[in-house]
Amino acid sequence: MCRSIVTLRGEEPATDDEVRGAALQFVRKISGYRAPSKTNEAAFERAVDEVSAATQRLLDGLVTPSRARQPAMARSRVVAREKARASIV
Numbered sequence: 001m002c003r004s005i006v007t008l009r010g011e012e013p014a015t016d017d018e019v020r021g022a023a024l025q026f027v028r029k030i031s032g033y034r035a036p037s038k039t040n041e042a043a044f045e046r047a048v049d050e051v052s053a054a055t056q057r058l059l060d061g062l063v064t065p066s067r068a069r070q071p072a073m074a075r076s077r078v079v080a081r082e083k084a085r086a087s088i089v
Contacts, residue, residue: 005022005025005026006018006022008022008055008059009059009062009064013059014059016052019052019055019056019059020048020052022055023048023049023051023052023055024048026051027044027047027048027051031044031047
C-alpha cells in the first residue's frame with residue numbers, strides 16, 4: 001500500500017481533489033512513473049481519471065452503520081484539511 005494514499009471514508013465526504021490525489025498516488029505507484037513521458041501521458045491521465053471515478057463510486061456506495069467509529073486515518077485527513085484551510089486565511 002502506498003503510504004501517501006489516505007483513507008477517504010469518514011464522516012465528512014472526501015473532496016474531488018482528495019479523491020483525485022489518492023488516484024494519482026495509486027497510478028504513480030503501480031506504473032512506476034512520478035511523471036510519465038509525453039508518449040505515456042494520455043494513458044496515465046486516463047488511468048487517473050478511471051481510478052478517480054471508481055473510487056468515487058465506491059465511496060458513494062458504502063454504507064456505514066450509525067454507531068461505527070470513523071477510521072483514524074479519516075480523522076487525521078479532516079484535521080489536515082482544517083489546518084490547510086487555516087493557513088490560507
